[in-house]
Amino acid sequence: MNQGCFTGYADGMSRTEIDVLKSKEAEDLENVHAAIGYMASLLLKSGEPMQAHRITALLKQHAEQTTDWALKIDYDHAVRLIAEKIK
Secondary structure, X not given: OOOOOOOOOHHHOOHHHHHHHHHHHHHHXXXXXXXXXXXXXXXXXXXXXXXXXXXXXXXXXXXXXXXOHHHHHHHHHHHHHHHHHOO
């Protein structure tokens, strides 16, 4: 028995379940990118400079104002993504 070999999926998940999770993660990332793009377009329309701190400020403002929990989560993830990228 070779104990170093991969013998199954994480936590007993099937390949289909893993594919569904990967698809959901990709969809979530698309939503995050869309949120960032939307905030960037708001800045462009207003004539304000395109700066990361301005985009995150708008994301935080919209996250506080929305009643849509899925959108709030996307905005919060977008703020974290930008913070990770500007370190």
